[in-house]
Amino acid sequence: MSKIRSMYFKPLQRPNFWILVGGFIVLGWIGQKVVETPFVEIGRALTIYYFLYFFFLFPLFGEIENNLAIQQMGNVDNKNPSQVLVEGVGLLY
């Protein structure tokens, strides 16, 4: 799990979170539709992503971002933690 709570320091999770939000809304809309071809496939894909996000992507991104942050903290001792995180995250870009 990520030890960083702020989404500001989670460059991987930030877009995925908004994809999740979009999928959440679309899934609610899909649930009102009839069981027909376009809706079924859309619903399946979004459901797969939904559970994939929670059970796979979420811990994976958390570990990656933790390592980045801790690695950056180990290099610089006396910096502000927020500054360290910003620098660590900056490595991804």
Next chain:
Amino acid sequence: MMKDINKHNNSDVSLVTSRIHSENRSMEVVPQPISDLKSSGVYKKFNTTDYIFPDDPKAPVPQRISFEDIPNGFSSENPHEIGNPRPLPEDTHVEWYKTFVTSFRRAWMQFDTTYERNFKRFSNNHELWNQDRELFEKITPFNQQFHEDTMYRYDLTDTFGINFHLKNIVDDFIFNQMTYAFNGYKHRDIMAHFLTDNSGRVLQEISATNFFTYAFEHAFITLKEEYMEFSGSFFNFHNSLANTFDIGLHNIWFIPCNSIALGIYFIVWALCISFILNRTKYGFTSHTSNIIYIYTLILFILCFMLEVYYTLINSRYYIFNEWLDGIRGIIFGYIEFGGAILIIILLTYADRFASGIQGKQERIEFPFFMVVFYLIGYLAVTTKNFFLIFLALEIISFMTYSFLASYDKDFKIASSAALRYLFYSSLPAALFAFGIIQIFLWSGAMTEVDLATLSHSVVINPWTQAYEDLYKEYEARILVHEIPMSKFIDSSCDNPKEYFSAKGEVYPRQRTIFFPAESHLTNDIILADHGIGYLTCRMKITPYAGFHIDSILKQIKDYDTFKDAFNLPEIDKLNKFKNLSNLLNNPLTIAQLKECFYTDHHDKMHGMDIRMHFYPNYQKPTGSVDTIKAAEVNVGRFLEYNPANPDHQTTPTREQILHWQRVGKRELDWIASRYWDKYESIYFQVKADRMVYEAETLKDKFNLLLKNKKLPVIEGMVPYVEFCAAQRGFNNTFDYLTKINPESPDLVATSIVNNTDLALSRIHEIGVANYSQGTAFLVRDHSLFKQRVIPFIFLMCVFLINLTFYFKLHMPPVHSWALSIYNKAPLATVLILFVFMKIVLICTFLTLKFKLAMINSEIFSIISICVALSGITYAAIRNMSEKYFR
């Protein structure tokens, strides 16, 4: 007769249900010369091959069976065991039987007179019917158009809910009057059934005055008794208040009544606590207020003592055992205490909510949200409906995440946290919803009662193991037990499949009609245990099975009890079930059935009962209703299936069984009397057919006994003997009896009257053997209490539900995912919402585990609870030890 049937089938299809009764009543058979009957084909030629027992003069004479020798269907060793198919104690069983014999004699004595008169009255006498109808419409507030518009409503008794134990036919009349006045339903049935008794005698001359008089008496006396039966006592708050929100379980009026009680209860608590805390703050300083204070304290102490007595000490109302139920009572006590505390805090901090945060934001809506929060939490803990649990938990989560986290609207971090909480909390919601939906689809169970039903019955759908076994084995067994065993012995065939193959029949047939693990009604238990009347067959309609409703209905339509049970192909030529098939071909009927399955009361519809009458190869010579019509009547009753009707309920729950045990013999006698009064006419015919069927099966022994001047026959043998005489071409019964027993025909007639007990005992023996053995198979092999039968999908559902609570209770993931949610919220609000949500979750989890434990075991439940609590503890310790970035 067939012309009449076709005419009816082409008539208005919107009168299906009423037509069943009207046709039933119109089936009086005008006595005709025997020669005409024989030539018209009404009477089947009676062959010696139709004798089920071989004509062996050396056959053993059946011994008289005493009450002690009656095979007891009850398990007297542990009658309280859940899932015991016969939970009543043995002595009650004997009393039942004695009562039954008495009632049976009385009923049979009235059969040939009362029954026919009743149906003659309403069969063709439309003038009389119209008179009653006009009279009735005068006193009802609705017109004819209203009746027609609302003709088909299954929630007939929902106006007042279920469990109306009406004590006599007058009460039935009043009750249906009231129900009809509100729902406009069953006009004809009410008139036919309740304006007169079954003999056609007018019981009650209707007028507007006495209608409302009886209605109010019913409302204020009978309903009060019903309430007390539910709650055990008016003072048993825990037992009654806990069921406040279970709409499907109790009377609808139960909710406002309990809500008032709940409000009074909270007020008492709040006053007590507020007086203790700060009496001067609320101005209770005068002499009068001190008196109120003292009396309130006394009332509080009394309520508390009664609560403790009725919930913790008095073990009559336990659900699982005293220990677990005691915990539940304590939980409810804490919840109610928490409600009082909530009221106090809201009063205390009202100024702060009004003034807002530092005078900037007025959050006056928060007290309202907190009250709703508390009520929804109460709903989550007390409800027995899984969907309501889901709804309540989600509302609580939504309020917590959204409102509390975004308390300070100007604080962006808090808003961000609220948004993330909202979306992340959809994961446990999805898991919980998936779990309960799978349980519902698998078993049709959405409530605790349904789970209790499942726990001692058998679920049939393609996902259960019982499906295949039932298809292969049990169907054969029921046939084996219905067909006399001597037939198998004669054919030297142990395997019923080979037997049917040898007979040229295809076995097994494709069929989706299922037989009961247990008879669902007390009344059914009476009849079925004693083998007289009928065999109740249960068709469990789970939603999975409901997907195949068309094929199921087709199989119902094609189901030929005659053919299956007796293997008599000539029955088909008589088109015995043609009218039944027509009825099920009726599109409106099918629509009604589907409506039953899908729409109303879908949570109760997982168990439907079709009363399959195993009629013999028999055409009643002097009766007024033949077997086709009787079958139609039962289909009609099936169509009128109403879960709110106590007579249509499914398998009794453990609570109901305990209730029956509790009320004792007086209650049972009372139900029996109600039974005979209410269903006199219908079951008369059933009993008659069954008895004559048994007489047919034993006719050779009877003949043998006739020769030996030991005639153990019953009064019902009179039409049977007449029938035999007609089949054999005798002009009258006397000639027939003279021939078979030429020495003393008078002695035969005397014996017919006087030897009832022995025949009843014999019939009882056969019936108990058939029913108990037959139904025991399914329970023994396929009851959900057998761990091996619980399918993987159900265990998966339980796991998902558990996972949901683990997720919600294990806060570290949520804390890791989002920011601190309690920024700038008032401390009191944070404490209430945070702590109360945890309490609600734990209580809901505990109660849900209790419910699931009805299928699993209590040990499993306790282990799960321990795991959850240990997980919470571990999570708390881990939270404290870890250092997060802030």
